[in-house]
Amino acid sequence: MPQKGAAVVTVFEVTATDGAARAGVLRTAHGDVPTPAFMPVGTKASVKSLHPDEVRAAGAAILLGNTYHLHFRPGEDLIAELGGLHAFMGWEGPILTDSGGFQVFSLRDTLLAVDDGGVTFRSVYDGDRARFTPELAAAVQAKLGSDVAMCLDVCPPAGVTRAELERAVGLTTTWAARQREAPRAPGQLVFGITQGGSDRELRSRSVEEITALGFDGYALGGLSVGEPRPEMVDAVGWAAPLLPADRPRYFMGIGDPDGILDVIARGIDMFDCVLPTRMGRTGTALTSHGRLNLRNARFARDARPLDERCSCPACTRFSRAYIRHLVNQQELLALRLLSLHNLRFLLDVTLGARSAIEDGRLADFTLEMRQRMASEA
Numbered sequence: 001m002p003q004k005g006a007a008v009v010t011v012f013e014v015t016a017t018d019g020a021a022r023a024g025v026l027r028t029a030h031g032d033v034p035t036p037a038f039m040p041v042g043t044k045a046s047v048k049s050l051h052p053d054e055v056r057a058a059g060a061a062i063l064l065g066n067t068y069h070l071h072f073r074p075g076e077d078l079i080a081e082l083g084g085l086h087a088f089m090g091w092e093g094p095i096l097t098d099s100g101g102f103q104v105f106s107l108r109d110t111l112l113a114v115d116d117g118g119v120t121f122r123s124v125y126d127g128d129r130a131r132f133t134p135e136l137a138a139a140v141q142a143k144l145g146s147d148v149a150m151c152l153d154v155c156p157p158a159g160v161t162r163a164e165l166e167r168a169v170g171l172t173t174t175w176a177a178r179q180r181e182a183p184r185a186p187g188q189l190v191f192g193i194t195q196g197g198s199d200r201e202l203r204s205r206s207v208e209e210i211t212a213l214g215f216d217g218y219a220l221g222g223l224s225v226g227e228p229r230p231e232m233v234d235a236v237g238w239a240a241p242l243l244p245a246d247r248p249r250y251f252m253g254i255g256d257p258d259g260i261l262d263v264i265a266r267g268i269d270m271f272d273c274v275l276p277t278r279m280g281r282t283g284t285a286l287t288s289h290g291r292l293n294l295r296n297a298r299f300a301r302d303a304r305p306l307d308e309r310c311s312c313p314a315c316t317r318f319s320r321a322y323i324r325h326l327v328n329q330q331e332l333l334a335l336r337l338l339s340l341h342n343l344r345f346l347l348d349v350t351l352g353a354r355s356a357i358e359d360g361r362l363a364d365f366t367l368e369m370r371q372r373m374a375s376e377a
């Protein structure tokens with residue numbers, strides 16, 4: 001599919017494959033992103049509790065910012081006035097911004113109306129009526145100056161009627177066609193989003209329509225929205241190969257270790273999740289031996305690090321007993337240390353998978369990871 005502006009630089013290059021899995025490089029205006037890539041979420045222009053240098057040191061190459069939240073607070077005009085999102089949040093690397101669609105559609109009680117032109121809802125900040133259109137999604141992301149902008153899509157939760165799913169597919173295409181023609185920031189890539197849940201016919205139709213428009217990359221949206229995990233994994237398995245092989249494939253909203261391994265094996269290149277910091281807030285560590293709930297009394301005198309295989313700033317210096325103490329006393333350092341560790345762990349899993357793809361041993365790597373995660377530390 002010809003790209004607007006006849007790209008002289010290849011946006012995405014696959015450098016190795018192993019079965020359906022791919023290792024590659026996404027080229028953006030703020031640098032290259034080795035893939036598969038886990039994207040930490042900086043919802044409100046911050047990866048909760050972490051300094052950008054710490055996020056970088058953990059191994060992150062690209063961050064995700066939320067258009068919905070940044071549009072309402074502090075507003076894209078203010079961010080643009082202060083030099084754009086990179087300068088504003090002190091992150092010089094690549095940034096992908098979502099379109100705000102996922103937030104609008106997942107906050108179901110705030111939805112007012114969906115029509116051909118856009119979606120009307122009440123802002124979670126002040127309850128005021130607000131409206132997102134494809135043109136606005138493009139304009140906000142252009143002002144934020146992200147490296148990758150996402151199309152505004154209609155993202156229904158799992159379990160809706162087929163008619164509702166079909167309407168979501170149709171509107172998502174109409175909106176994508178409009179957003180594709182809207183102005184973008186210099187060098188900004190735009191990714192199209194496919195919908196259709198795990199309905200083969202609707203998903204295939206969506207893929208056909210969105211790829212016919214021609215975008216720099218493509219996302220599988222509307223999965224991981226409440227359907228059973230095996231159904232989701234199965235859908236990724238047949239839907240990912242429908243997307244063009246020479247474009248990055250982004251699975252929206254997965255980031256637990258098992259899920260990462262599942263989607264990488266099926267040909268996904270990028271994914272995002274709030275899991276590392278959210279788990280941190282509940283006192284949970286993701287480790288090579290599975291999840292540890294630090295509130296558990298068995299860690300009270302445990303002198304070992306969270307994960308003996310990890311070299312993050314938490315694991316090289318502090319014991320499980322100490323971090324458990326911080327969790328119980330609701331010390332801010334607990335959140336920081338757990339977030340630093342969880343982020344590092346997920347980035348290491350992703351990096352490990354990338355090397356395994358390059359060596360043609362992803363299946364063995366995945367099996368070893370899973371066996372270790374199921375065994376007691």
Ligand SMILES: [Zn+2]
Nearest residue numbers: 310312315341
């Ligand atoms: Zn660690």
